[in-house]
Amino acid sequence: MAHRSLRQLMAGAIVALLLTAVGAAQDPNPRPAARQARAAKPSAPAPRWPDGTINLGAPLGQNGKWEGNEPLVTDPDNYENRLGRTERRGRVHINDVPMQPWARALIKERNERFLADEPYTRCKPSPAARSVGTAYGIELLNTPGTGRVYLFQTGGAHSYRTIYTDGRAHPSKPAKTYFGDSIGHWEGDTLVIDTVGFNEGAWMDRYGMPHTDQLHTIERITRLDFNTLDYAVTVEDPGAYTAPWTSGYTKTWEDGTDLFEYVCQENNFGPQLMVGVDEGRREDTPFYVP
Numbered sequence: 421m422a423h424r425s426l427r428q429l430m431a432g433a434i435v436a437l438l439l440t441a442v443g444a445a446q447d448p449n450p451r452p453a454a455r456q457a458r459a460a461k462p463s464a465p466a467p468r469w470p471d472g473t474i475n476l477g478a479p480l481g482q483n484g485k486w487e488g489n490e491p492l493v494t495d496p497d498n499y500e501n502r503l504g505r506t507e508r509r510g511r512v513h514i515n516d517v518p519m520q521p522w523a524r525a526l527i528k529e530r531n532e533r534f535l536a537d538e539p540y541t542r543c544k545p546s547p548a549a550r551s552v553g554t555a556y557g558i559e560l561l562n563t564p565g566t567g568r569v570y571l572f573q574t575g576g577a578h579s580y581r582t583i584y585t586d587g588r589a590h591p592s593k594p595a596k597t598y599f600g601d602s603i604g605h606w607e608g609d610t611l612v613i614d615t616v617g618f619n620e621g622a623w624m625d626r627y628g629m630p631h632t633d634q635l636h637t638i639e640r641i642t643r644l645d646f647n648t649l650d651y652a653v654t655v656e657d658p659g660a661y662t663a664p665w666t667s668g669y670t671k672t673w674e675d676g677t678d679l680f681e682y683v684c685q686e687n688n689f690g691p692q693l694m695v696g697v698d699e700g701r702r703e704d705t706p707f708y709v710p
Contacts, residue, residue, distance in 0.1 A: 463645040466609070469564050474609045474643050476560035476569070483678050485574070486560065486649055489553025490669040491625045493517055498627045499531045510625075511667045523630045523660040530628035539622045543684040545577040545598035546622045548615065548637045549653045553625075553669065559679055560641070562611070569604060569611060578682045583613050590616050596633050598622050613639040624655070632659030640668075647673040 467475040478484045491498070493510040501507055519527075530537055540546060552558060555575035562569040567586030573579055583604040594601040594617030601617040618635040638654040652668035655661065 463647040466643040466645055471564050473562070473564050473606070476562045476611065476641065476643055482675070484673055484675045485557035485677055485679060486671040487557045487674045488669070488671045491627050492549055492629055492653070492667040493627070495527070495531070495627050497528065497531060499534045502531070511669070512665065517665050518662040520660055520662060526630045527628050540576060540626070543577050544622050545579050547598060547600060547618050547631070547635070548624055548639060549651070549668070550623065550625050551581055551599065552639070552651050552671070556682060557674060557677070557679065572679055574679045574682050575684070577684055600635070609642060611641040613641070615639070630660050631655070631657050634659040649673070
């Protein structure tokens with residue numbers, strides 16, 4: 421009995437460390453003191469390229485990245501609330517999202533199963549809002565004359581999105597991919613991104629907002645000043661929702677930092693993340709050792 425109690429204590433300690441690691445990996449505000457200090461100072465205007473176009477990244481000779489995200493919806497029943505963490509709120513409440521009954525039931529089931537069905541922990545790329553909100557920061561590169569904007573990610577699948585701004589249209593039959601096919605244009609200082617051709621292999625946010633391969637998103641990215649990026653997304657998916665709906669969040673510039681190597685692979689450090697939790701407790705299963 422004493423041996424089993426010790427095993428249970430050790431398993432509990434491992435679980436706590438894993439959940440803390442996941443929270444840190446997805447925490448949009450890992451350096452609150454530094455961010456509060458920046459917020460207290462007036463922000464400089466958004467930088468521009470020589471042709472007058474807003475620069476969504478770092479000015480020449482400087483570096484930095486965009487940090488932060490929030491869930492698309494406020495869901496009081498999400499798995500983090502079940503674990504007693506501070507509630508993270510979106511711009512809209514889940515009760516105001518026009519979900520079809522099956523989609524509402526699915527998001528409830530995903531949160532009841534905690535991380536068991538999470539594509540992010542399996543290193544799958546995330547679509548739309550979650551790609552912009554990827555953990556550890558993103559970089560946006562919109563060099564004039566290239567006809568495209570790149571979105572580079574640190575966390576998750578450590579991948580990138582390409583948004584074509586050269587006037588092309590979507591393919592008549594776009595491939596079904598995680599990021600979809602993105603074309604963009606400028607409306608003043610706002611980059612508008614139109615994306616179709618999604619597969620159903622990822623979640624739109626960390627709380628499991630569902631979608632089908634009929635998903636069509638319109639994202640609007642506006643650099644309000646040097647340190648503030650407003651992100652808005654309109655979701656249109658007749659397979660999962662009865663009407664379009666819009667949400668978003670704000671990102672903050674982290675000056676003087678770069679993207680770094682992030683290796684995401686199954687069974688790297690936390691194989692328990694692949695089996696989920698039961699009311700915040702994990703089964704006492706051994707780690708996989710290759």
